Amino acid sequence: MWHDIFVPDIPTAEKAVRTVLVYLAVYLLLRLVGRRDLAQLNTMDLVVVLLLSNVVQDAVIGPDFSVTGGVIGAVVLMAADWAMVRVRTRWYWAWRLFEGRTNVLVRDGRYDRRTMWRLGVRKADVEQVVRRDGGSDVGDAKRVMLEPQGTLRVELHHAKRSATAGQIDALEERLSRIEDLLRERTGSGPGGGGEEGEEKGGRNGRR
Structure with missing residues (x-):
């Protein structure tokens, strides 16, 4: 045994x-x-x-x-x-x-049918990946590529790209800084507007 x-x-x-x-x-x-x-x-x-x-x-x-x-x-x-x-x-x-190399399956919203047929990729697979990455349909895709590792990668047109949570947070932070700078320059921020307020008050009093 x-x-x-x-x-x-x-x-x-x-x-x-x-x-x-x-x-x-x-x-x-x-x-x-x-x-x-x-x-x-x-x-x-x-x-x-x-x-x-x-x-x-x-x-x-x-x-x-x-x-x-x-x-x-x-x-x-x-x-x-x-x-x-x-x-x-x-x-x-x-x-x-x-x-191998990267193969382009969709270019400017149009399927490359010959390449898709050769690689055995279905339209349903491409459409699913486009929707997953924020597009509504294949027309929103600038390019859809099949990487050598077998992963489908999508590049959306600039107008169709959706912002990530991190990008939104960064934009809100930047807007907040711009608002603070504007308040400081116009004198409407905390503790600001003292001289301008006194000057306006004096004018109103003289009137």
């Missing part, structure tokens, strides 16, 4: 090669087909991801059901992902090669 649990049925080197090859193959498939942010996955996307993990399972583990073999596969998988991240971070050409 202990032999079956802890002794791998295939060599460690073969296990590592299998894991790295499957990792690269799945990465390239997702890169070619197009990726979206996890929050934007629909039911069909989720089914594909679940089935994909089940399909490549045997290719990763091979004829090995030992705990040690599973741990080795997990360690190799995490190490491959760590190395991939470091390579993309260090060299820009590697980032462009593995991550």
Whole structure:
């Protein structure tokens, strides 16, 4: 029993090669087909991801059901992902090669249907992101872009941009300072207007 649990049925080197090859193959498939942010996955996307993990399972583990073999596969998988991240971070050409570039889906309120069809992005996804960022419809968007990480980013026309709570607070603070300066200059602030008030009172008294 202990032999079956802890002794791998295939060599460690073969296990590592299998894991790295499957990792690269799945990465390239997702890169070619197009990726979206996890929050934007629909039911069909989720089914594909679940089935994909089940399909490549045997290719990763091979004829090995030992705990040690599973741990080795997990360690190799995490190490491959760590190395991939470091390579993309260090060299820009590697980032462009593995991550791709930003794709514009909407420009000046008009859909780029060819790009959306190629990337598998629906109009409903774009409209939802535009409304989430403060627009009423796609016509309010200057550009909608699909980032390499799969995130949809919206740039609204200047007149359609909504202010954040922090911007409103900063504007109110600035207006308050302007009002204080105006009161000081006109002499209507606290303790102000003494000489002007006396002068006006003297004029009224002489009249």
